Amino acid sequence: MAARRPHPPAQAAQPPRSPDQALASQLERFNARLGTYLKPEEIARVGAAFVFGDAAHRGQFRVSGAPYISHPLSVAETLVGWHLDAHAVIAALLHDVMEDTAITKTQIADQFGKTAAELVDGVSKLDRLENQTLEEAQAENFSKMLLAMARDVRVILIKLADRLHNMQTLDAVRPEKRRRIARETLEIYAPIANRLGLNFLFRELQELSFKHINPMRYRVLEKAVKAARGNRRGVVDKIREAVETHLPTWGIKAEIMGREKHLFGIYRKMREKHLTFSQVLDIYGLRIVVKDVPTCYLALGALHALYNPVPGKFKDYIAIPKANGYQSLHTTLIGPYGMPVEIQIRTQEMHNVAESGVASHWLYKDDPAISELQRKTHMWLQSLLELQSTADSSSEFLEHVKVDLFIGEVYVFTPKGKIIALPKGSTPVDFAYAVHTDIGNRCVACRINLEPMSLRTELRNGDRVEIITAPHASPNPAWLTYVRSARARSRIRHFLKTQQTEAATHLGERLLARALDEIGQALSKMDKATWDKFLKTEGTRSRKEIYTDIGIGKRLAAVVARRLLAKETSAPEAGKAGSITIRGTEGMAVQIAGCCNPIPGDPIVGLIHKGQGLVVHTHDCPNLAKLRGDRVDWINVEWEADIDRLFEVSIQALVQNRRGVLAKLAAAIAEAQSNIIDVRVADKQDTTTTVSFTLEVSNRVHLARVLRNLRTVPEVMRIARLKDRKA
Template sequence: MDSAPSPSLPATEEPAYRVFLDSLDYLSPADVDRVKEAYAFSARAHANQKRMSGEPYITHPLAVAGAMVEWRMDGEAVAAALLHDVLEDTGTTKRELVNRFGREVAELVDGLSKLDKMEFASYQEAQAENFRKMLMAMARDLRVVLIKLADRQHNLQTMAAMRPDKRRRIALETLEIYAPIALRLGLNKLYRELQDTSFRLIHPHRAEVLGKALFAARGNRSELLTRIQDAIIGKLAAAGLNAEVFGREKSLYSIYRKMRDKQLSFSQVLDIYGFRVVVDNVPMCYLALGALHALYKPVPGKFKDYIAIPKANGYQSLHTTLIGPYGTPVEVQIRTQEMHHVAQEGVAAHWLYKDTEESGADLQIKTHKWLQSLLEMQSSDSAEFFENVKIDLFPDEVYVFTPKGKIMAMPRGATIVDFAYNVHTDVGHHCSAARINQDLVPLRTELRNGDMVEIITSPQASPNPVWLNYVKTGRARSKIRHFLRTMQNEESARLGERLLRQELLTLGVVPISIPTEAWDQLVKSSGQKSIEELYTDIGLGKRLPSVVARRLLAREDMSADSPSNMALAIHGTEGMAIQLARCCQPIPGDPIIGSIRKGSGLVIHTHDCPTIRKSRSTEPQKWIDVEWEPEEGKLFDIRIKVEVKNTRGVLAQVASAIAEAGSNIEHVAMDSDPERLFTLLRFTIQVAHRNHLAAVMRGLRHIPEVTRIVRERGGEV
């Protein structure tokens, strides 16, 4: 019977440590000495700590370091794995680690340490900030994430002593974040292990039932499996190909997910037989493919060549689906030994097989590029960053081409706008149109495998808030939001300056005559850092210009609610700081009034807009007089209703009359009456000003079939 090691025994005599030392034979003597010192340091630091299972705490760092050794990681990574919890759980400082083990090991350990000493409003906020720190450390050094994933793997394997709610929370987080990271880095073996272990922790009963069913099914399937495998081996041998052939088992979680997502029965999921064929070189992959297509008929549309176009995580294989005996679908993956190593170990293959394999280094470069793109995605909001990165972690990809033939991998569902931002931030910001396979398409068009995408840019184009409704990648979403926030602040600052200037002129004060000290005092008393920030607050409606003017002039006699009696001139093209209300859609020539709405800036309505009637009487201080200062070339949306007799070709006549009047049709809808005598056409058209609208209406009245024309009012504010 085994007994626990005595505390009096030196740590180096523990059996697990002896086995660990024996596996370090690939490291240099200097690295082995550093690893031994790291173990001794970690064992002393955690000497009085136990895991929840009752085991000495040192067993956990030792297990994580063991995973690093399996991947043949370098001495720094193994030492950092042994020390990965000393900053977080003991009194050790980063400076101590630098002095003892060097800056590189200390940086790795620091990148892995949580932010426990910081206060957060919620678990979600802490999780988001910890995740951000880990990814930033990953971007600097890829070994951080490999240690972190090994740490998470061992924690999941030893969670029996934890509370069920905590087990479930950590397992869900693993499925949502850490397993996708493992897949994104090509660590397929680890990815499946993390998924299956998490599944067992979240749904123990389902996992048990499914596991028993799978065990029973394997016995029932063994005869057909052997028959297919023997046929494949015989066909490849007859073709003179040296190949390893083995069955590919589905993981427990992948079976469960297919059953849940596709509403399939257990037998339907198990009906597909999977095989892997490993050959010596790339030409043999294609020869093997030909041989198998001669053995069994291939399923049309089910062939994928990931050798010519590798996945973003470095994965390469030929995939084909065949119709086997009794009509059984047979999925086959064909790859070289080198590709198989990368498929199993992903980015870790760079260390595992660096003497014989160059693709690991290529994969590491690709991974670094992805991690660097995360750095560009940062925002002040950790939760937003967390969501953006989660979007990018699921690599169900499509492969598209630039006009120069460069292949780009995009997430499935990505649009033209995502592609533009993936090329360059400036290309995204100034994207105005696009062609797919030479045809002009809308910017919201989703990309498909093999598309050739050309972006058309314009110096005048800028991001549209509507893009946020359909972009897929975190990078595009982050860049658009940052641009819109910056633009809104800049435009709001300009509007705020104009509003304050107008208020001062109303009071008979020329802004330039106010001493600098008064402006400085105003900024200080408002709690802002600069006058620009104060202007932004006014433009966003967070401060009333009349109140700010009173404070600036130290005029206590002035009422805070007194509206200005001088009209503010607007063009209607100022951007996000000045918005034209959608309920009444004002156009140049309409009598207008402006409302300062908190967070939105100045919203312009027509004087007779029915949606503002109550607010104008109850909150007069929020309304200011506004007048048009028309700008050449700008078109404004307006809604009109046209009632017509229900005759053939009438819609074409109406559309032609609108076009002849120099107006664009943005949208059209039709309502017929039950007796089908008349049809009500609802148009959204673009006009330059009120006189232009009148000209459009005159043109429509000349059509005999038109019985009534009305400019539409009311609706959405």
């Protein structure tokens, strides 16, 4: 451990002893900017932090050859541009000392206070564990950083500034590492900047990532934009002059700025819409800043009177702000020569938020728009803690966060008129979980704009969504194939894991009781001393864990029974086995085989699959021959006498090819009180057609009634139940 360095005298930071003129110039600029908003005593503490960091990093150099201290100084400069407080600037200057030197968190706390030390610790990476992959280590570090960010948003602002400077100096890094860092930036850090409303930083990180991931495409596109700039700039200048002349006639005073689309934005549009560069017309646009919200709408009317708007291209982000607090009116106008130009109209306060996002809190503290952004950011950060609490690993947490980082682009309404923002492609299930976890867990159906719709329907802007719930409903694993939001995905997974554990524990207890009964011992009579000895031998903490392992197939009940009684682990004698009763409602620990779809009344057998629990097949399932293995994997099972639920079954009918035959078949099935889950028409000939149905029935008697009804349809030539399906 390095010896504690004495606190330097209270003075502004001085250049290091190295005669590096670039660093001296950078430091001079940094000190000048500090004086614009920090107090003298705060500037002195920042100066002390620079001296401390310079001493800690002395002798270290970046890959480019520059003194290492130039990097933390650049990071601190970015924070000074956002007017962040002295604690954050100090942490930026020291953000690498815990990773790259012998300095400890305690030393930083002693010298510069607990707040600065906590910020440095939040940004610092964890030590990589032995046998841990690079991906696992990255997920662990990212999880740590996000949780620190949830406590203090300054952690992520320091990290984003750190990533910006690393991306700006990435040319010195070897190509493979360059591409990996750039891809990570594009997938994680740029979306975080966007989510926090740091628009300038977001665009800059995207551009730099694109440059390093696709250097050739970047250069070609850059050249094409420069070539097109002269031709198109003239048209945009004409539009700008017309707008500058026209707005005052409506009594509107405005600041008008030209803006150019970023290369990554052009590239993404070309890829997503399969366009050539010449077909991307909206490379240039205008931004209009006015005094207040009413003037924004007045300016919109004035512009629509000047040039024709493009239908469907108007977006009102003032009435409905983006999740990151962004507000503006967007419209696209058809200017001279038929060239479209995108116009953004906003107030100065909206412009501040659009450019600086959550960092505006330190720039414009008295702005009410900033307070609202702070509230939204706090809610998002709290949602990260919620996601972390339901994730099984850092990798799963990172996966949820990646989903959550893509800003909601669909705005829908609750029945009471509240606006809910969701990711593009979201479904009513996402909506249900956005309202409340219990609503999502109990969701069974929905109405969209008062019409009954499927739960997998993709929601559109302006939809009014109503969720229908049932007291005993629970999440369906199939929901995971179409939900889009991180909250919905994490909550569904959490519920299913909990349900599977509980169901597996109950099943395992029943299986062990049956196994003990086979060798003449009752589970209820096993004393605590026997259990304690067994648990110690197995290295397991509780009986519940043993039951769960049996239920999901990790342990065999017969083996556990014999070890409990200190007997040999041979299989039970044939003919002595009892049966496990199946209700079909046990949960995920008991699964109905999809290959044969057994229903009550069918003779059945059970197979313990490791990690899946008990899978129930019909005794004549065609796939059993492939599955047969060790005898102890098989369990005798039978249906419970009174089962109150529906089971899926498949049937196939050969029918005459006549008009209306499908309607007749559906009517016959409905008359027998059965639901149609799926219908497929195949093998259509001139005179006959094969129709396959997946139905819901309660048992074999119910199925027989359905088949009898179908046989009364004159066009039915042959009908049979299907059992030979691929699982």
